[in-house]
Amino acid sequence: MDVELIRLTKRYGDTLAVDNIDLKIRSGAYCCLLGPSGCGKTTTLRMIGGHEAVSSGDVVIGPHSVGDATPAERGTAMMFQSYALFPHLNCRDNVAFSLKMRGVGKAERHARAMEMLALVQMGHLAERLPAQLSGGQQQRVALARALVTGPKVLLLDEPLSALDPFLRVRMRVELKRIQAELGLTFIHVTHSQEEAMALSDLVVVMNGGRIEQAADPRTVFERPASAFVARFIGGHNVIALPDGLVAVRADRMRLGLDAGPSARMARVVAVEYQGTSVHVGLDAEGLERPPEGPAALTAVVGDGAFAAMPLAPGDTVAVGWDEAAAHRLRA
Known part of the structure; x- marks a missing residue:
């Protein structure tokens, strides 16, 4: 019914x-x-x-x-x-x-x-x-x-x-x-x-x-409707840009030479091996840490890609995302 x-x-x-x-x-x-x-x-x-x-x-x-x-x-x-x-x-x-x-x-x-x-x-x-x-x-x-x-x-x-x-x-x-x-x-x-x-x-x-x-x-x-949904569902970065909030999936973040036009420098603060992938926590320039997280951004990197470009806490790396990967949010 x-x-x-x-x-x-x-x-x-x-x-x-x-x-x-x-x-x-x-x-x-x-x-x-x-x-x-x-x-x-x-x-x-x-x-x-x-x-x-x-x-x-x-x-x-x-x-x-x-x-x-x-x-x-x-x-x-x-x-x-x-x-x-x-x-x-x-x-x-x-x-x-x-x-x-x-x-x-x-x-x-x-x-x-x-x-x-x-x-x-x-x-x-x-x-x-x-x-x-x-x-x-x-x-x-x-x-x-x-x-x-x-x-x-x-x-x-x-x-x-x-x-x-x-x-x-x-x-x-x-x-x-x-x-x-x-x-x-x-x-x-x-x-x-x-x-x-x-x-x-x-x-x-x-x-x-x-x-x-x-x-x-x-x-x-x-397509999470709000910042709350994006954060609660997980797997997303909520990023404040001059024209509003966007959500970018953590597995669509780009590191190093592939960071693209949105690139900014970030410091690696955490690396977690998850088997098929590695979760990299990053403190990026101009982005505040969320109150519930230790890092401003998370990038999910395939195990093979991480092995080709390993990172450790304290390293500095460029991080970015494709414009198409950014989904607009209401506050």
């Missing part, structure tokens, strides 16, 4: 947590709400699911306004950051629990629970208790439990944050597979830029309770 937010606002006393946002998420899309802690993304998710009251504005799911509806009336299900599985119930009964509360007969609810466990590749562990499962397995059970009621929209609140990096990558693949197989609308809160880029059809970057940019991942990365 389509999900539309219309001038959606949430206040906690004098604090404005979500500030008059408008957003449309098409049916069957995988949407990630992305931003730093306190930006309003989780509050927005909870208002969509009916777990947080709306101060003003509206939430529309499918053809219906649901701003005053209970969570059970919305056709949504929530997968929380804490899996909160019942420790005394096995996997099958954990998944079937919400169906039991709805009065579904034992045979039917067990059949539907097993169907969902098979979907998340946990059918062979249906009799195990949560304490006998790994973190990734518990997450799969929690996902099956959220899906068993047949929601049209699945809401996920940082579901991968408790997993180690290897499992996070595996579960990203599984989430995308399940979403595509079921054709549901997924709305997923994360603070991980990599996670949002890997999963979503629509990335919504939030800051201070507002939406900075909402677009497909490639557009957000290639």
Whole structure:
């Protein structure tokens, strides 16, 4: 189902947590709400699911306004950051629990629970208790439990944050597979830029309770709307020129003899080997360091190119970029 937010606002006393946002998420899309802690993304998710009251504005799911509806009336299900599985119930009964509360007969609810466990590749562990499962397995059970009621929209609140990096990558693949197989609308809160880029059809970057940019991942990365988006997404240098701000991707910076007409001299302050590439931090003439970074600019250089022209902290080198590589930003 389509999900539309219309001038959606949430206040906690004098604090404005979500500030008059408008957003449309098409049916069957995988949407990630992305931003730093306190930006309003989780509050927005909870208002969509009916777990947080709306101060003003509206939430529309499918053809219906649901701003005053209970969570059970919305056709949504929530997968929380804490899996909160019942420790005394096995996997099958954990998944079937919400169906039991709805009065579904034992045979039917067990059949539907097993169907969902098979979907998340946990059918062979249906009799195990949560304490006998790994973190990734518990997450799969929690996902099956959220899906068993047949929601049209699945809401996920940082579901991968408790997993180690290897499992996070595996579960990203599984989430995308399940979403595509079921054709549901997924709305997923994360603070991980990599996670949002890997999963979503629509990335919504939030800051201070507002939406900075909402677009497909490639557009957000290639054409960030603001300095905040460029810095938060990462991989960009935000550069103040006399006629305004521009973003230049770090992998499109040019060093040495290739620096081009925009060249300025810079001192190398950091060198980080990343395997296939090397990240070179630079303090350049006339450019101030950002408050969150140790260097004014970063250049990502291929491993082979770096080997041909190695640099070390303290070295001086020309740095520049092609005019076509500079994307204009709003402040």
